[in-house]
Amino acid sequence: MAANFGAHEVMEIHEILSDTITGINTVQLYNEHCKDPQLKNLVNKQQDFMSNEFNNMVNAIQQEGIGEAVPYRANMKFSPTYGLRNPSPQTPNPSAGQVDDQDVASALLGIHKTGACKRLAGALECSHPNLRQMLIQGAVNCADQAYDVWQYMNSRGYYQVPTMQQNTTDTLINTYQPSTQTYS
Numbered sequence: 739m740a741a742n743f744g745a746h747e748v749m750e751i752h753e754i755l756s757d758t759i760t761g762i763n764t765v766q767l768y769n770e771h772c773k774d775p776q777l778k779n780l781v782n783k784q785q786d787f788m789s790n791e792f793n794n795m796v797n798a799i800q801q802e803g804i805g806e807a808v809p810y811r812a813n814m815k816f817s818p819t820y821g822l823r824n825p826s827p828q829t830p831n832p833s834a835g836q837v838d839d840q841d842v843a844s845a846l847l848g849i850h851k852t853g854a855c856k857r858l859a860g861a862l863e864c865s866h867p868n869l870r871q872m873l874i875q876g877a878v879n880c881a882d883q884a885y886d887v888w889q890y891m892n893s894r895g896y897y898q899v900p901t902m903q904q905n906t907t908d909t910l911i912n913t914y915q916p917s918t919q920t921y922s
Contacts, residue, residue: 743865746864747864749863754795754857755796758791768781771837771842781842788883795872807879809878810882811882812885816892816893818889818899821898825898839894843897847887850884853880857874858874858877
């Protein structure tokens with residue numbers, strides 16, 4: 739890497755690239771267990787995106803032509819299902835042969851959540867503005883990929899959204915009011 743990168747950002751990008759390789763390799767392992775064609779398509783789409791983003795990061799830091807990260811386009815027209823609908827007990831699988839679509843989706847969601855956290859933490863250590871922006875976009879990309887996976891999981895009942903009684907929700911939300919104080 740070039741000398742105009744600080745030690746923190748070199749170490750952060752090293753961690754991010756290593757984590758990305760692990761994520762891509764893990765997705766390859768889980769991909770074999772997909773049975774639902776919709777999940778298989780989502781996994782393949784995201785695996786391709788992850789590989790391209792990895793290559794983009796490597797090229798950017800090695801050639802110092804730090805370009806812009808390509809945004810991931812998540813489905814933003816999803817209507818989540820709220821509330822618990824008799825969730826089944828959760829236990830680890832006794833063997834790898836019992837990995838199912840829910841396991842695949844859960845692993846993919848975890849990979850993207852971790853990726854978003856690592857990229858954002860890395861961006862906070864950057865002095866190089868283009869690298870910083872690339873990592874911020876990468877964090878957004880991971881968050882959007884996680885949202886696509888979460889939508890799949892929610893639609894299948896794998897990731898249910900607990901709710902509170904409406905009066906509790908309203909009380910909590912209405913506790914906060916706009917500030918009337920001005921600062922100069």
